[in-house]
Amino acid sequence: MPRFHCPLPLAADAQLTLPPTAARHVQVLRLQPGDAVTLFNGEGGEWSATVTHMGRSDVQVQVGSHSAVEREAARAVHLVVGMPANERMDWLVEKATELGAASIQPIAAARSVLKLSGERAAKRQQHWQAIAVAACEQCGRNRVPSVHAPLSLADWLRQPPADALAPDAARLLLSLRSGSRPLREAAAEAGAVWVLHGPEGGLTAQEEDAALAQGFAPASLGARVLRAETASVAALALLGLA
Known part of the structure; x- marks a missing residue:
């Protein structure tokens, strides 16, 4: 129907x-x-x-x-994603919605190819939100994830949403650095999960250090280097599918 x-x-x-x-x-x-x-x-x-x-x-x-049917994931997984360029962000929003993302926060980082501001940023946000709506219509979700206005990584880290600072929330940085715990293990005891990762080329060492200083813990999806949009999908598949 x-x-x-x-x-x-x-x-x-x-x-x-x-x-x-x-x-x-x-x-x-x-x-x-x-x-x-x-x-x-x-x-x-x-x-x-x-x-x-x-x-x-x-x-x-x-x-x-x-x-009263709901088709949401067992726990909220929020994405904070370095925006991939071209149509890849469209694809990311669509698949993240299908996989149950609770919200999507696009960010601009040092290595971002896509740079948005002003009216162009507002139009792109509306476009992405419409993609999320269409994905909900297709997949059966009755709650539409918010696709927030793009921010710089520094601005988001300076003032994250209050929910991200809750005692039972896990703030996880996808990273290849030594000592990163497997993502599922790092999120095992958490309620809501906030997953941060970079755009093409990843986050710089300085950006990763800034995220760690704000309470993010390094987590890994394995030894292979994934594209930005693939990393979001893999994280949601590990954490969000029920």
Whole structure:
């Protein structure tokens, strides 16, 4: 059954007009009045609904019953990622969403190829958030991970989210340096996990030192050097799949 993100208040028996993006998807699929769809607004669970009207630019539905089903990972895994260039960040956001990432924080580091600021950064954030929404529609998640505005690594380390500083949170730096513990072992006793890694070329030694000084612990995905987008997917597969 087609699933659509509908960031509106939803209630049984409500009649509503779908937001433009969802309406366009309904039209592309050539659904007709009487066809069943599933709606979710990111606040928990999903709703059955029936198409009642197909206009030239608007689609109306009647909301049915609510199901409290959730398909989230057993624990929250947050990514703090050095942005890979070109379409690789798009791919990272899509696959991270499918694998259950709780949030994605793009960062610019010394070796970053992709540099964003101002209006260009805002547009790219919106683009990535839309990719996360589409991935949720496809994979069945009812809660959309936040893709935050890009920041420099220094700015993020200076003021991380309060949740990252919780006593049961693990802050892990993917690193090839000697003494790094296997990722799964390093996160074994943690509640939420924050995984930091660099862009193409990795973080510099100075950037790794800055992260360690802010409470990150070095962790390893093994002896092989992975691309930035592969590292995110591998970390989520180890920590997030349930």
